[in-house]
Amino acid sequence: MSSVTVRVPAKVNVQLSVGPLREDGYHDLVNVFHAVSIFDEVVAKESESITVQVTGDWSDQVPTDGSNLAIRAAQALAKHAGRTYGADLVIKKAIPVAGGMAGGSADAAGALVACNELWGLGLPLEDLMEIAGDLGSDVPFSLMGGTAVGTGRGEQLCELPTGGTFHWVFAPADGGLSTANVYAECDRLREESGVEVSWPKLNDSLMEALGTGDVYALGSHLSNDLQVAALNLRPDLAATLDAGRQHGALGAIVSGSGPTCAFLAIDATHARDLAGSLTATGAARTAVAAHGPVQGAILV
Numbered sequence: 001m002s003s004v005t006v007r008v009p010a011k012v013n014v015q016l017s018v019g020p021l022r023e024d025g026y027h028d029l030v031n032v033f034h035a036v037s038i039f040d041e042v043v044a045k046e047s048e049s050i051t052v053q054v055t056g057d058w059s060d061q062v063p064t065d066g067s068n069l070a071i072r073a074a075q076a077l078a079k080h081a082g083r084t085y086g087a088d089l090v091i092k093k094a095i096p097v098a099g100g101m102a103g104g105s106a107d108a109a110g111a112l113v114a115c116n117e118l119w120g121l122g123l124p125l126e127d128l129m130e131i132a133g134d135l136g137s138d139v140p141f142s143l144m145g146g147t148a149v150g151t152g153r154g155e156q157l158c159e160l161p162t163g164g165t166f167h168w169v170f171a172p173a174d175g176g177l178s179t180a181n182v183y184a185e186c187d188r189l190r191e192e193s194g195v196e197v198s199w200p201k202l203n204d205s206l207m208e209a210l211g212t213g214d215v216y217a218l219g220s221h222l223s224n225d226l227q228v229a230a231l232n233l234r235p236d237l238a239a240t241l242d243a244g245r246q247h248g249a250l251g252a253i254v255s256g257s258g259p260t261c262a263f264l265a266i267d268a269t270h271a272r273d274l275a276g277s278l279t280a281t282g283a284a285r286t287a288v289a290a291h292g293p294v295q296g297a298i299l300v
């Protein structure tokens, strides 16, 4: 095999409940992930060493040194296999960078699947999931896709059945937000308010909405504990969320740690119209219609 291509989806969090800060610097979560049809592509080609090149939207914002998550994933896989391997990785980016849609995690998951194939390792998904969890809290979900609840840091996953396809619009914002900074802002605001942080719990009404495919109920139960922190760091996002609601979005939330705004539409036509209205009115510079759930990292 001289070249392998993998396609990996972005995610939105339909519930993100954040528990107290742990001693290791992470937070216990109830993180309901939903994979959506905005895809990065990772191509792996035979090579002596592990390198990365990034093309497509947002490519200028992605590091190409050893800090690139796809390089770290390939290195971790080679280490797991106990041998020195090489791969030239080419990432075609469509997922916003530092946007709260797990773009870096998607590329790491893509590199794991691509290199597993390129190097003929034949490792089962369970092994890849374990390596993925060490790379980042969101990487296991990027491998798995669909809709799933993540507990612990978000890396312990349980698949959730959904009763249909949901249609979304995503409005990436100019500039990104650091995930660590958004969690830190969330902690700061909580400390300031003096309210005791409760243990995160799965929202049963949200589960029912996902299971029955009830888009109206889903819209009314979307929640994100990081949203207040993200809006504090990026107050301009409030106007974007409001504009979406005014244009008939059934729900409008910041995606994960942001700053991408996510809008739930009634159907595919409404999603297209909503995306058009958001850009035509200047509420968003770009707006992309997408659907979910979709599969995780797959060979194409």
Ligand SMILES: C[C@@](CO)(OP(=O)(O)O)[C@H](O)COP(=O)(O)OP(=O)(O)OC[C@H]1O[C@@H](n2ccc(N)nc2=O)[C@H](O)[C@@H]1O
Binding pocket: 013, 016, 025, 026, 027, 028, 029, 031, 099, 100, 101, 102, 103, 105, 135, 136, 137, 138, 139, 152, 153, 154, 179, 180, 183, 255, 256, 257, 258
């Ligand atoms: C917020 C979420 C929601 O899915 O994703 P994004 O919206 O950024 O994509 C995730 O929790 C992000 O996951 P990921 O981006 O993989 O984060 P990691 O690399 O594991 O951690 C980056 C930093 O985020 C904070 N962090 C992350 C996960 C977690 N459960 N608690 C945390 O406090 C920590 O400060 C950590 O050092």
Ligand SMILES: Nc1ncnc2c1ncn2[C@@H]1O[C@H](COP(=O)(O)OP(=O)(O)O)[C@@H](O)[C@H]1O
Binding pocket: 061, 062, 063, 067, 068, 069, 070, 091, 096, 097, 098, 099, 100, 101, 102, 103, 104, 105, 107, 108, 176, 177, 179, 257, 258
């Ligand atoms: N392959 C990659 N794609 C995107 N970002 C990457 C990648 N590798 C490392 N990064 C870095 O990770 C940070 C988080 O990016 P990303 O995963 O896109 O955001 P988020 O955690 O908000 O979903 C960025 O600031 C970027 O510099």
